[in-house]
Amino acid sequence: MELMCITPMLFVGGSCREAEWRLLRAHTALDGRQYVAPRTIRQCLDHCDKTAGCVAVDIDVDVVPLRCWMHMDADDLDPDNIYTQLGTDHYQLVKRCPHALSPPAGTNIHNKLIIRLSAKS
Numbered sequence: 001m002e003l004m005c006i007t008p009m010l011f012v013g014g015s016c017r018e019a020e021w022r023l024l025r026a027h028t029a030l031d032g033r034q035y036v037a038p039r040t041i042r043q044c045l046d047h048c049d050k051t052a053g054c055v056a057v058d059i060d061v062d063v064v065p066l067r068c069w070m071h072m073d074a075d076d077l078d079p080d081n082i083y084t085q086l087g088t089d090h091y092q093l094v095k096r097c098p099h100a101l102s103p104p105a106g107t108n109i110h111n112k113l114i115i116r117l118s119a120k121s
Contacts, residue, residue: 019049020095028058028085029076032069041089044068048093055093062087 038044041059044066048054053072060067071077077092 019045019093019097021045022092022094024082024090024092026084026086026088027082027090028088029056029071029090030081031073031076032058032071035068035070038068039065041066045091049096057091058088059091060088
């Protein structure tokens, strides 16, 4: 299993510019949820970085457009759930940037839909 850091933390003026990822080439994990909007690897990684609860992505790189699968449960990253799959790269989020912290209080995430809760007046 190949393990490498693909985007090291970049600090400019004391702030994080990019998340840190661990890449396993030609691997995938069970239970990913497809995210259909991205057209590039960077868009897929950025979406995970900015989505509360996202711990990893699988990217099908041998198709056009590429396919992005988000993992929202750390159990997906158990070694028994990761296996070899040619044409798919598995990226684990090692460190999230500050801009990607959880949504504000009063926000729930359910099935990738952000629901804002507010008190009745």
